[in-house]
Amino acid sequence: xxxxxxxxxxxxxxxxxxxxxxxxxxxxxxxxxxxxxxxxxxxxxxxxxxxxxxxxxxxxxxxxxxxxxxxxxxxxxxxxxxxxxxxxxxxxxxxx
Numbered sequence: 001x002x003x004x005x006x007x008x009x010x011x012x013x014x015x016x017x018x019x020x021x022x023x024x025x026x027x028x029x030x031x032x033x034x035x036x037x038x039x040x041x042x043x044x045x046x047x048x049x050x051x052x053x054x055x056x057x058x059x060x061x062x063x064x065x066x067x068x069x070x071x072x073x074x075x076x077x078x079x080x081x082x083x084x085x086x087x088x089x090x091x092x093x094x095x096x
Contacts, residue, residue, distance in 0.1 A: 001034070008038030016042060018052060022059045026073065029055050 001011050014035045017028040029052060034043040044052075058064055 003036040003039060003041050005041045006036065006039040008036055010037040011035065011043070012037055020052070020056050020059060022056070027055075027059055027067065028070075 002009055003011060011034050013032055015030055015032050016035060018031055020027045020029060031044075031048050031052065033045070033048055035041070036043075
């Protein structure tokens with residue numbers, strides 16, 4: 001099998017962490033899939049896609065168990081961006 005992106009031939013089964021966005025959270029789900037060792041392109045079969053869809057649905061319905069917190073995500077600068085956009089809006093309204 002050749003990679004459809006880089007045309008490399010080094011595609012091997014590997015474990016990858018697929019990130020699912022659930023509301024404001026990110027949940028990593030480990031799956032074993034073929035991965036191009038040259039460019040990192042991932043290849044998902046139907047069974048893996050169905051599994052990820054089922055996990056996604058279970059998480060959205062809050063029927064999950066055994067989630068382990070591995071870190072936190074923080075947002076920096078959202079207030080600054082809001083103030084900048086407000087200033088830009090005020091400048092446009094003032095004809096600047």
